[in-house]
Amino acid sequence: MDISTEVLQDTLIVRLQGELDLHTASMFRDEVDNILSRRRRITKVMLSLNGVTFIDSSGLGALLGRYKKIMQRGGRIVIAEMSPGVKKLLELSGVNKIIPLFDTEWEALKKLGLSAISLEQLKSNQEENRRMYTGGLFNGDK
Amino acid sequence: MATNNYMKMEFPALSVNVGLARITVASFASQLDFTVSEINEIKVAVSEAVTNAVIHAYREKVGNVMIQASLKNGKIEIIVKDEGSGIENIDAAKKAEYTTVEGRMGLGFVFMESFMDELTIQSVPEQGTIVRMVKTPVDAQIIDSNER
Numbered sequence: 563m564d565i566s567t568e569v570l571q572d573t574l575i576v577r578l579q580g581e582l583d584l585h586t587a588s589m590f591r592d593e594v595d596n597i598l599s600r601r602r603r604i605t606k607v608m609l610s611l612n613g614v615t616f617i618d619s620s621g622l623g624a625l626l627g628r629y630k631k632i633m634q635r636g637g638r639i640v641i642a643e644m645s646p647g648v649k650k651l652l653e654l655s656g657v658n659k660i661i662p663l664f665d666t667e668w669e670a671l672k673k674l675g676l677s678a679i680s681l682e683q684l685k686s687n688q689e690e691n692r693r694m695y696t697g698g699l700f701n702g703d704k
Numbered sequence: 705m706a707t708n709n710y711m712k713m714e715f716p717a718l719s720v721n722v723g724l725a726r727i728t729v730a731s732f733a734s735q736l737d738f739t740v741s742e743i744n745e746i747k748v749a750v751s752e753a754v755t756n757a758v759i760h761a762y763r764e765k766v767g768n769v770m771i772q773a774s775l776k777n778g779k780i781e782i783i784v785k786d787e788g789s790g791i792e793n794i795d796a797a798k799k800a801e802y803t804t805v806e807g808r809m810g811l812g813f814v815f816m817e818s819f820m821d822e823l824t825i826q827s828v829p830e831q832g833t834i835v836r837m838v839k840t841p842v843d844a845q846i847i848d849s850n851e852r
Contacts, residue, residue: 583723616751619808622809650741651815655809
């Protein structure tokens, strides 16, 4: 499981890659809870599941656990970009009735009320990352 | 018709082995004509069965999980067995949101039941639990009913 995080103002963006099960759910939980406890200003979380290839009830439980955590400080959480298999489990378990699902990160972040400036900033960060990929630094990796 | 085949595996009840178990069984299952979506369902069911063994079966000792999968008459049968504490109330355990461990969703048996064609649970307190699951590829079911 690969976890990358980014903080934009009061929003925490978490991007997950790999399989979210009993074993990896604890890594995800620790990483997110650690950031949330260090940065009390964060009230919004977007979980991007673009690279998640598998999820089971342990993974769903971990997502719901972060929902409870962010609700305790009066915040909001959304999920973006999931594969059909992952989406099916989110719906079957009823998690989609608790955490809103969005097809793209942009829609999800807009829903969280991120300003146009922040979205621009995010875009330039992503372009920077892409340059690092195509620039040979991570060649063969993707 | 595919040849009858079987596999067995055994490993300590550690969370790191949950992924190994579902990937191995899914790879074995792909000898039948399951769709990608059906293979994913098998993965979830195996993951839930093994996760139960890891979380619930061995609370005071470290024990093993045994898996046996067989392909017979175009079906896969998967047996997940532990020699742990057993399930006190199987009917309660099968209900959604029932859990004995805080912070868990209680969806393990719900997913096993909805993703597999058959689910049987045998459990004896302090002796262990045997979960048996069977699944047939949907395509095969259609061909089967057309031939009848």
